[in-house]
Amino acid sequence: MATTVFAQSGNSEKDKSTTTKTISPDLFGVFFEDLSYAADGGLYAELVQNRSFEYSASDKKDWNSLTAWEYITQGYSYGTLSIESAHPVHPNNPHYLLLNIEDSGQEGLGISNSGYDGITVKAGEQYNFSVYLQQLSPNPIPVTVQLRDKKGTVYGAATFITESGGWKKYNNVLTVNQTADSLKLFVLAKKPGKLAIDEVSLFPQNTFKGEANGLRADLAQAIADLQPKFMRFPGGCLVHGDGLGNMYRWKNTIGPVEQRIQQRNIWNYHQSIGLGFYEYFRFCEDIGAKPLPVVAAGVSCQNSGGTWRIGGIGQKGLPLTDMQGYIQDVLDLIEYANGPVNSKWGAQRAAAGHPKPFNLQYVGIGNEDKQTDDFRLRFKMIYDVVKAKHPEITVVGTVGPSPSGDDYDQGWKFANLLNIPIVDEHFYERPEWFLSNNARYDTYNRKKSEVYIGEYASQGNDLINALTEAAFMTSIERNGDVVRMASYAPLLANSKHTSWNPNLIYFNNSKWVPTVNYYVQQLFSVNQGDSYIRNVVTFNGITDSTLAASCVKDSRTGDIIIKIVNAGTTATSSKIDLKALNIQSKKAKLNILKGNPNDKNTLNEPLKLVPIVSDFDTKTLNNYTVPAYSLSVIRIKGR
Structure with missing residues (x-):
């Protein structure tokens, strides 16, 4: 397709009439x-990474089934850990962890998960913990679930006891009283026995x-x-x-x-x-x-x-x-x-x-x-x-x-x-x-x-x-x-x-x-319309590719929305054809986004650029000054 310089009237130079055409109702997504x-x-929203032990070196060269997991032996506990696939929860989810607790010690033996760059929680919120377990030894095994920081401070905890009879899903709610990041989720067995573990999940209730x-x-x-x-x-x-x-x-x-x-x-x-x-x-x-x-x-x-x-x-x-x-x-x-x-x-x-x-x-x-x-x-x-x-x-x-x-x-x-x-x-x-x-x-x-x-x-x-x-x-x-x-x-x-x-x-x-x-x-x-109105905005004879404008109407509200862009170095005067728009209302809102051309918003700094909203009198549309490096969106109330 040929490339041409944009005509600032908002349409090709061949069409000087002010007319309306229907445009797509699905335009911006x-x-x-x-x-x-x-x-x-x-x-x-899942907070546990590699929750079902399915990571492998085919994902990343240094990944394996225990990526994001750590084997936890504390308080004189000891045992063994392995990844198995003989009897999974479901064939589509083939790997699971087998924990053999020979001695649970005073604090338990188990695993912890570091989430995605740590687990972040908010004070006052609740988190749904779930896990599939298969008790492979005769006696029930008490299990403790905790959210801990690097110092060992517990931010939320729950306990339950396993049952025999194949894979079972266990559900608990962890209530958190402090906001924190970089936490780990601990799943600890508190008595000797054998446990198969899969699909370990921690989900915020506030999804x-x-x-x-x-x-x-x-x-x-x-x-x-x-x-x-x-x-x-x-x-x-x-x-x-x-x-x-x-x-x-x-x-x-x-x-x-x-x-x-x-x-x-x-x-x-x-x-x-x-x-x-x-x-x-x-x-x-x-x-x-x-x-x-x-x-x-x-x-x-x-x-x-x-x-x-x-x-x-x-x-x-x-x-x-x-x-x-x-x-x-x-x-x-x-x-x-x-x-x-x-x-x-x-x-x-x-x-x-x-x-x-x-x-x-x-x-x-x-x-x-x-x-x-x-x-x-x-x-x-x-x-x-x-x-x-x-x-x-x-x-x-x-x-x-x-x-x-x-x-x-x-x-x-x-x-x-x-x-x-x-x-x-x-x-x-x-x-x-x-x-x-x-x-x-x-x-x-x-x-x-x-x-x-x-x-x-x-x-x-x-x-x-x-x-x-x-x-x-x-x-x-x-x-x-x-x-x-x-x-x-x-x-x-x-x-x-x-x-x-x-x-x-x-x-x-x-x-x-x-x-x-x-x-x-x-x-x-948020300012889409379903019809486009041609030849509404002019820039006093200036033809420059850094200037652009459009005008649409939202038939549901009757509102007319004008968008004017100035990507250039100097402010420019524009004129909007009020007669062609047949505007009766004086009520309008102006959203303007402007600043220095190399400004940006980043995660680690206060926002430099946000749209500024103000009331707007449609009388000033006869000679609206478009600031340098700006987008102006003028929404005129229809009814």
Whole structure:
């Protein structure tokens, strides 16, 4: 597509009329992928790491079944410890720990877990502890559970006694009276005997919306506060995996957590799969976002085996003899989300606690795949069946990892051939790219595929990065008739384990920080409209790619929302056509985000940049001064 300088009227120079056009109601959403410990150790609220002893050297070279665990012998206790697999809780969860307590001493013998960089707790909150135990000796064994710091101070404790008769799940509640981090969870046997141990869990009761097996409340709320219209999950490169054996299979992620199949993460750590498709669907429902699950297109990631480092192609296709079964998995996913309770997979959804369908509308097939014959053949096989059996589902295709180049061109050619409803474009580019490509979608063919901008970011978290993204987002609104959806990526990153930068939200065990990019995304997403009004904002004849504006109307409220971006060095005067807007109300709110171009928000410092909200008189719209390095969002009350 041709690149042109943005016309500051908010549309192409060919169209000088002030008119309204309908734009997508699903324009701004979020994209979640489990990289940078976004799930385990992040959004998923589980506090125990490697809770079922399934880590291995295939995850990381120095990992094993006892990673994050420590064998505890204290007070003259002694015995042995081993990892076994002969009689697991479930075959999908093959490893467990065998503890032989020869002498429990005065304080007990057992294990401790360090969590993800320590366990953080809050005063006054309660934590649900659970564990699967099998008493392998004749007599009951008292067990003590404790949260301790490095000095041995106990922050919460519970006790129970084991029973014979196979694997049993034990549940306790630990009440914490002090806030602390860097704690460890101790599980200690207080009498001699043999115990098999598996699925050790510690969960805050205060999860998002109180969901069982739920999400960390503050991180989930941070996403909810974006008011996303959709959420794409679970990836990303995670979906098609590092080789065919690492491909993400949604059926492995549902049902009781102890029966789910864990696996290595393409980002070189481990997926407990505690956050699975049921939890993703529930989260979407909880925050009012349409679910957009993505499945692999029958091929692995072209970067499998780290081939991106050497420029090779690691993409492999599933054997064609396996494709019928794989396509059935995709159909079963749709049934799981939307099927009645008397259908096979709808019944499994109901058994999990949700008889009502999830109202799935979108399914993504593939993720920025290399455009090869292997990919095209398998994509078409999946697409043709889904289209025929589920015409109510909108399929989202893919056109490669970049906004231009051979994969992009071949991807669009293929999309046009199949008449794919929506294609997924990705771009991680420098800030200048976003300014110079503001008119990118002005010339897209409205009769062909719509666009989902599934992943984009301007390679930084400074204010200037966020403002260039904001300038580009005005063009997304302007072209909301052909751009169906857009989502910044990546969404979440644990500050101690970042696989990729930049990210929208950085966090540690106790807090998170809204980047400036987060505030830009929020200002657009909470101020979405469903119609775009052309030619409302002008800059007194100035044509400069650092200036951009858009105007939308929310038909539900009647509100008119004007967004004005100045990514330049000097303040600029703008004029807003009040007559064209037919504004009756004088009541408006101004949200303004401004500062120095290299300012950013970080976890370890007070926030430098936050939007400032004030009342606004619409009379001043006749000559509104747009500050340098700023985003202004003016919301005018409709009724």
